[in-house]
Amino acid sequence: MSAPPVDIGRVDRVLARHPAGVQGELINVLHDLQAELRYLPRQALERAASHLGVPEAHLFGVATFYEGFHLEPRGExxxxxxxxxxxxxxxxxxxxxxxxxxxxxxxxxxxxxxxxxxxxxxxxxxxxxxxxxxxxxxxxxxxxxxxxxxxxxxxxxxxxx
Ligand code: FES
Structure with a gap:
C-alpha cells in the first residue's frame, strides 16, 4: 500500500503550537502530530526534528521506541x-x-x-x-x-x- 500524500500545511500548523528549539517538547509534538495525521509520516518527523533542533535519528528513535506511535498510515x-x-x-x-x-x-x-x-x-x-x-x-x-x-x-x- 502506498502512503497517502502528507499535507505539510497541517504538519506546520501542529508545529507552530510548540515553541521552536525546545527539545522537552518532543513527546508532545509527536502526540499532536499523530493526533492530527493518525500516524507519523517521515516528512512530518523530519520537519519536527528541524523545528525542535534535535537530530532526525533521535526523533526517529523515540518514535519507534514507543508502541503508541505509528510510523505507517492508519485507517479512519x-x-x-x-x-x-x-x-x-x-x-x-x-x-x-x-x-x-x-x-x-x-x-x-x-x-x-x-x-x-x-x-x-x-x-x-x-x-x-x-x-x-x-x-x-x-x-x-x-x-x-x-x-x-x-x-x-x-x-x-x-x-x-
Ligand atoms: S487476554 Fe486480557 S484482555 Fe484479552
Missing part, C-alpha cells in the same frame, strides 16, 4: 482484536479470521480506501470480557464472529451512504 477506524491468552482460548483467532475475510486484509494492515486498520494486541487487562474487540476505542466484550461481522458491515454501509 481502528479495529483491535485482543489475542492475549484469555481472549485467545475464548476464540479470538476466529475473530481475526472473520475480520480478515470481511475486510480482505491481514491483521496489521489497512484497507486500501484507508477506512479501517485491523490490529491485534496482547491483553489490555480486561480479560473477564474476553474475547474482546476494541473498535475506535470502545470495548466490545464477549465478541462473536457474527457480531464482529455486523460491526464491520455497518461501517461498510456507512461508507456507501
Amino acid at each position: 477506524h481502528i479495529c483491535t482484536v485482543c489475542m492475549g491468552t484469555a481472549c485467545h482460548v475464548r476464540g479470538a483467532p476466529r475473530l481475526v479470521e472473520q475480520a480478515e475475510r470481511d475486510l480482505g486484509i491481514r491483521a496489521g494492515q489497512t484497507t486500501p480506501d484507508m477506512r479501517l486498520t485491523l490490529e491485534t494486541v496482547n491483553c489490555v487487562g480486561a480479560c473477564a470480557l474476553g474475547p474482546l474487540v476494541i473498535f475506535d476505542g470502545k470495548y466490545h466484550g464477549n465478541m462473536t464472529p457474527d457480531r464482529l461481522g455486523r460491526l464491520i458491515g455497518k461501517l461498510a454501509k456507512k461508507g456507501s451512504e
